[in-house]
Amino acid sequence: MGPALNIVGRCNGAARRVPEWMLYAGAGGYGVWLFYAGLTGGLGVEPIKELEHRYGMAGLWLLIAGLAVSPLRSRLGLNFLCWRRAIGLAAFFFILCHFLVWLLLDVQQPAAIAKDLIKRPYITLGMGALILMLPLALSSNNWAMRKLGPLRWRRLHQLTYAVALLGCLHYLMQLRGLRLEPLVYGGAIFLLLALRFLPRR
Numbered sequence: 700m701g702p703a704l705n706i707v708g709r710c711n712g713a714a715r716r717v718p719e720w721m722l723y724a725g726a727g728g729y730g731v732w733l734f735y736a737g738l739t740g741g742l743g744v745e746p747i748k749e750l751e752h753r754y755g756m757a758g759l760w761l762l763i764a765g766l767a768v769s770p771l772r773s774r775l776g777l778n779f780l781c782w783r784r785a786i787g788l789a790a791f792f793f794i795l796c797h798f799l800v801w802l803l804l805d806v807q808q809p810a811a812i813a814k815d816l817i818k819r820p821y822i823t824l825g826m827g828a829l830i831l832m833l834p835l836a837l838s839s840n841n842w843a844m845r846k847l848g849p850l851r852w853r854r855l856h857q858l859t860y861a862v863a864l865l866g867c868l869h870y871l872m873q874l875r876g877l878r879l880e881p882l883v884y885g886g887a888i889f890l891l892l893a894l895r896f897l898p899r900r
């Protein structure tokens with residue numbers, strides 16, 4: 700037990716030493732760099748599709764990372780709570796970029812946007828997930844936390860579960876043919892949600 704506790708303690712200490720602003724700078728920097736790479740030919744022959752892909756994947760990974768914070772703490776004692784807000788806001792940032800690339804660079808015409816939103820179920824689901832993320836992003840600040848109080852704030856933020864499930868379903872549905880990757884992400888989301896409800900030893 701000793702060495703394991705030592706590793707946990709070291710990880711927790713290291714996490715506390717990385718300030719929130721560094722995570723914001725990292726996410727913002729990566730987002731801007733991707734856009735720049737797209738503009739300057741660094742994202743291959745289909746830069747818009749590639750941008751959409753990279754922003755979407757970054758958003759999904761961060762949603763899963765955000766869901767992992769609580770179970771990691773309750774099951775293993777690893778405490779990354781100090782990063783949770785930044786992880787959630789970074790996920791929102793990438794999904795918003797993903798949406799804006801689709802809206803402004805991919806489909807562009809209003810008629811095609813409306814048609815996609817109604818006729819393509821995976822776009823409808825993705826849009827649903829983004830809309831659910833809005834109150835979460837807007838309430839991820841100290842003022843909103845105080846106004847809502849801990850109970851209501853926690854209830855509201857349970858929407859993250861629905862966002863992650865919708866986001867993963869959206870990813871699965873837009874693929875042509877079955878692939879392992881989205882199933883792995885879906886499995887990880889189910890496991891992380893189940894760990895919240897399964898009793899602890």
Ligand code: HEM
Pocket residue numbers: 748751752753755756758759762794797798801822825826827828829862865866867869870873
């Ligand atoms: C939580 C919300 C969302 C998540 C996690 C998410 C994530 C993803 C992921 C991982 C992909 C696969 C990328 C690829 O392999 O190319 C994808 C594709 C796509 N997403 Fe989203 N997305 C979300 C919301 C949205 C929204 C709001 C829209 C637009 C209304 C959208 C439009 C698209 C489109 C058009 C594609 C397919 C691109 C193609 O045809 O290759 N997504 N998304």
